[in-house]
Each structure stands twice: as C-alpha cells, then as structure tokens.
Amino acid sequence: MTKARVGRCPRVPRVGAVGAAAAQPRQVNGALGGSVLLSLALPPNKTVKEIEWSFSTGAGVTIQVAEFGPGGFKRPDPQDRFKDRLEMFNEAALRIGALEQGDSGVYGARIKLYPALVEDQLFDLSVYGPVPAPEIQQELLSLSTQECNITLRCWVPAGSDAEAAWQLNSSLGTQWGQPCEDAWMLCLAVPASAFNSSYTCVARNPITERRVSIRLDTLCQPQGKPPPSTHPHPTGGVPAPTTACPRRHAWLVEVAHVPGATGRGRGSPARRRVAAEEEEEEESS
Numbered sequence: 169m170t171k172a173r174v175g176r177c178p179r180v181p182r183v184g185a186v187g188a189a190a191a192q193p194r195q196v197n198g199a200l201g202g203s204v205l206l207s208l209a210l211p212p213n214k215t216v217k218e219i220e221w222s223f224s225t226g227a228g229v230t231i232q233v234a235e236f237g238p239g240g241f242k243r244p245d246p247q248d249r250f251k252d253r254l255e256m257f258n259e260a261a262l263r264i265g266a267l268e269q270g271d272s273g274v275y276g277a278r279i280k281l282y283p284a285l286v287e288d289q290l291f292d293l294s295v296y297g298p299v300p301a302p303e304i305q306q307e308l309l310s311l312s313t314q315e316c317n318i319t320l321r322c323w324v325p326a327g328s329d330a331e332a333a334w335q336l337n338s339s340l341g342t343q344w345g346q347p348c349e350d351a352w353m354l355c356l357a358v359p360a361s362a363f364n365s366s367y368t369c370v371a372r373n374p375i376t377e378r379r380v381s382i383r384l385d386t387l388c389q390p391q392g393k394p395p396p397s398t399h400p401h402p403t404g405g406v407p408a409p410t411t412a413c414p415r416r417h418a419w420l421v422e423v424a425h426v427p428g429a430t431g432r433g434r435g436s437p438a439r440r441r442v443a444a445e446e447e448e449e450e451e452s453s
Contacts, residue, residue: 193274193290197374198267200297206275207261208289217280221262223250225273233275234262267295294374299330302371304382316358316388322369323352335368337381356384363388 198204210216218237224230234254235242241256249270257263264271275291305321324332332352348355354367368381 193292196291196293198264198271198293198295199375200267200269200295202267203263203265204267204293205257205261205263206277206291206293208277208279210260210279211281211285211287214285215282216259217282219259219280220278221254222276222278223273224276225270230276264293269295269297271295296329296373296375299371299373299376299378300325300328301378302330302332302369302380304367304369304380306382306387308387311388314360316356316360316363316384318356318358318384318387319348319353320356320367320369320382321353322371324371328371328373330371330373333370333372335370335379337366337368358384358388360388 196204196206208219216236218235220232221234221236222230223233231248232244233248233250234256235244236256236259243250243254246252249268250264253265255263255265262275262277272293272295275293277289277291279287279289281287303323305323307319309317309319311317320334322332322334324330334354346355347353358365363385364383366381366383368379371378
C-alpha cells in the first residue's frame, strides 16, 4: 500500500503540564463529539490521598481543571472551557465528554499518595474530526489492445488530519506502476489481462477511515465501448443486460490542488466521465 500523510504537522514535544521534568506523555486519541478516559497507572499497594488534574495547550499557560480527594470530585473553575464535560470515572480515570478540537493538548495528573509520595503522569490528547470522502482523479495517457497507461491520484482535502493511501484490489497481486510526482499519484502501465482490477483510495486518521474505489476497465476501454458484464444471467447461459449498479456515482474528474503537487502528470490526457464506487467501512453482502 502506498500512503502519505496529509494536512497534519508532527506534534512538537511539550514541557510537562505540571511543570516538572515528567515522563513522556501517553498518546490518547479522541473523536470530535465523543469522549475519552484518561486512566492513571497507580502504584500497587498504595493509597491515593489526592489527585490534581491540569491542562495545557502548549502555549505556556497551564490551568488546574479538577481535583479528587477526601471531599470527592471538585472543579476549581466550573466556568472554564470544559464546564460540565469533566467527571471522575473512578479514582483512577478522568472522563472528558463532548470533545472539541480545542481539547487537544497535554493533561497532567499530580498524584499524592500516603504517606508522602508524589507522582506525575501526563496524557497527550489529540482530537480528530470526521474523515472527508477521498477523491480519485484519473488521466488516460494511452490505450492499446495490449496495455493501458493511466495516472491515478488519491486526493484528500488539506487540513483534514487524514492520511491518503492506495490499495490494489486484484487476484493477481501485482502492481503495474509506481508513485510518480508524489506519493498520492500512481503512474500505471496495466496489461490487458488486468483490466478487470481496481484500485482503492483510502483516507484515514487514527479514529476512522473512508474509501473510494475505481475499476480499471472503466478507464481502459475505447470511447463508447462499455466494459464486459461480470454478472451472469440468473438462470445461467446468456448474460443479463447491464444496468446502473447501486452505490456507484459518476463524475467528471477534474484536477484539483494537492498539497505538495506541482503538475498534472505526463502527456496530453483525455478527460472523460468515469465511474467510481464509494465503499463503506462495513462491506455490504
């Protein structure tokens, strides 16, 4: 699978939210609008006296957001950005509900244990929005009875915190090209024996993914000649007439800006309307 990360910069390490030279924060991922649990790893055979929770966006400001002790769970400032979205799930986990993009950051827990021990733990939370539908952009460079030369681009909008990746769907298990210009574009020289294969453009983040597929036989055919039907007649024998397949959408693929790309590919491509099918995460029967 060929893949490239789109629209997300590497996270810069932050100073510990509680101000000490703490251990590396544990990475936690959450879905926009969902909830996460920040679960502490408490030492065995130790009794918790008090836990103070703090939050920092890495901009130099750290706020205390909660504390848990003999008096129960308390919020020092109930009107801060979290309002009623925080709760102590148990004495070892903080729950954050209705996640917002601004909740991304470092959460610190200062744990006070009997008789006089103090331990700091950090969590680096990243909140991800929904993955947008990827697009497949195609250009037919040349076509003969033996071979089809095409370029395919897997495009995901910039700023979507998603990775773009190509996946080949073929019983032959062979790829007929390589990335060209950038990791999102494939330059393919497809033999006639593989025209019935397909490629899938995958967009994913750590929470969800979406897919769009394109069949090569919709591209590698003379203009006006439909691909051969792969659906037998219900009674066997004569193939049934082909009809529009469900969950297939036709569009005129146009070149759009792709981060890092500077060109449209090679040759003088002929643009035409193609069929692509969007696959859900769960396969339909």
